[in-house]
Amino acid sequence: MEIKQGENKRSAMIKALFGLLGTALLYYIVFTNSPTILEILKSKTYLAPLTSMGIVLLASFIYGTSVGKLLKHTLEERLKSQQLREE
Amino acid sequence: MAGAVELPAAAEALKFIAMTPKTALALFGIGLVGGTLSGFLGTGGAFIMTPAMMSLGIPGIMAVAANITHKFGKAIMGAKKHSEFGNVDMRMGLVMFIALFAGVKVAVSMNKGVLEKMGAAGSNLYISIMFIIILSWVAIFMFRDIMRQRKGVVKQEAQKGPTLAEKIRNLNIPPMIHFKVAGVRASLWLALLVGFATGFLAGTIGVGGFIGVPAMIYLLGIPTYVAAGTELFLAIFSGMQGAFLYAINGYVDIRITLLLYLGSLIGINLGAIGTRVVRGSQIRLVMVAIIAMVALSRAAMVPKYLSDMGYASVAAGTLHVVSFLSDVFLFGSGAVGVSLIFFWMLQAYRRAAKEKAAGAELSGSEVSST
Known part of the structure; x- marks a missing residue:
């Protein structure tokens, strides 16, 4: 059981690392191409919400999942003994 | 805010x-x-993020747009995290959303009426008074x-009879x-009423969760952490609508x-973990x-x-x-809130570390004795 938990944690951390690399890549693409992207966002066509909401979903999913995995196997695990459910 | 979104006219x-x-x-x-x-x-x-962005020189409408677009993804991830902890009641969220949408519409119509009759200053005064009350x-x-809970008065009062909130909660319509x-x-009607009130407040002052979460706790009897998770689930819908409208x-x-x-x-992960400890x-x-x-x-x-409005000379x-005082109270509220959350989490972290150290000491002494 211990070994399995260790593996789970390791694979989660690897996934989180890849996620953070993916996030860095996404941010790099957006910020280096920001003049073009901002022009699309100012276009007031359906392309504007598609672009912004697509980037938002991608960023929140990749980065959010990575941060979630990192915190789950560090802080959350550390605080497991302190969990309360008194209501 | 957990309500639907209306773009400003100008x-x-x-x-x-x-x-x-x-x-x-x-x-x-x-x-x-x-x-x-x-x-x-x-x-x-x-309520803190939009004025804080404006103080950085970001135009008001773009600060609101950035905030609501960001809220869309944040609410998805926040609700996902709360859902892992069993904090999201989707049925409750969907029931409330229908009424919430209607509440926002009514509030926006009222706000527009006040703006037309009393002008921008009158509208600001109306919104501020609603906020305060x-x-x-x-x-x-x-x-x-x-x-009352801290003093243990609740048990004594429970013997006297139900409070107003409990009487409303016990309405079996x-x-x-x-x-x-x-x-x-x-009662479905009570859930719809809470949703409508949340939407009305969201449409009037922009922060519906301030009444939605307490109403879910006291009127529907939902545990505090489930109210927080369900409110985030509701925010997905309003965030999506707002993100679309501001982008187009x-x-x-x-x-x-x-x-x-x-x-x-x-922050959203830290906050959700905080609700557990x-x-x-x-x-x-x-x-x-x-x-x-x-409110201050x-x-x-x-x-x-x-x-x-010309009613007073200041x-x-x-x-x-x-x-300046208004800004101090506004940003101070965020600072106080986040400081309290981090302080309690740090306390829990220290307790956990002590327990771990004590556990390691105990197992070490057991090994040496055998």
Whole structure:
């Protein structure tokens, strides 16, 4: 059981690392191409919400999942003994 | 805010800001504060994040657009995290959303009517007075409840008979619905009423969660952490609608939204983890502190609006002071809230470390004795 938990944690951390690399890549693409992207966002066509909401979903999913995995196997695990459910 | 979104009639000229490292760092910090409050309370990010962004020089409408676009993704991830903890009652969220949408529509119509009849200053005064009355009432009610619980008065009072909130909660008007995750059976009409009130407040003052979360706790009898999680689930819908509307009108600066995410997605996870290690009364205490300070922030601005409407004569120096005080209360509420959350989490972390050390010591002594 211990070994399995260790593996789970390791694979989660690897996934989180890849996620953070993916996030860095996404941010790099957006910020280096920001003049073009901002022009699309100012276009007031359906392309504007598609672009912004697509980037938002991608960023929140990749980065959010990575941060979630990192915190789950560090802080959350550390605080497991302190969990309360008194209501 | 967990309500539907209405774009302002008059839009200012678009001006995308220059992104400096200082601005980027400030946006990270704003995101972290807003995310932590949202993760912990299910609400409470927008009222600080929008004015904070405006103080960085971001035009108002673009600050609102960035905030609501960011809220869309943040609410998805926050609700996902709360869902892992069993904190989201989707049935409750969907029932409330229908009524919430209607509440927003009514509130926006009323706001428009006030704006047309009394002008911008009158509208500001109306919104501020609504803020002060409703938030003060909620803060006093919640504070008294927390104090009563701490003193152990609740058990004594329970013997005297049900309170008004309990009487409302016990109204068994059919159809009754069982909300499995929340573990309560409530009247559909009561859930719709709470949703409508949340939407009305969201449409009137922009922060519906301040009444939605307490109403879910006291009127529907939902545990505090489930109320926070369900409120985040509701925010997905309003965030999606707002993100779409502001983007199609060309107000979204995606760079601002992405920089907010860097802080807020850390904050929302920290806040959600925080709900696991503190008591429900502590979550409510943070909410009371923030609600009371936001109400004070609005109260400080009343002399300015009265002066704008010509009902009172206030010196320019005094107006600067009241605006400054208003900002102190507003940003102070965020600082107090986040500090309390992090302080309690740090306490839990220390307790966990001590227990681990004691456990290791015990197992070490057992090994040496054998």
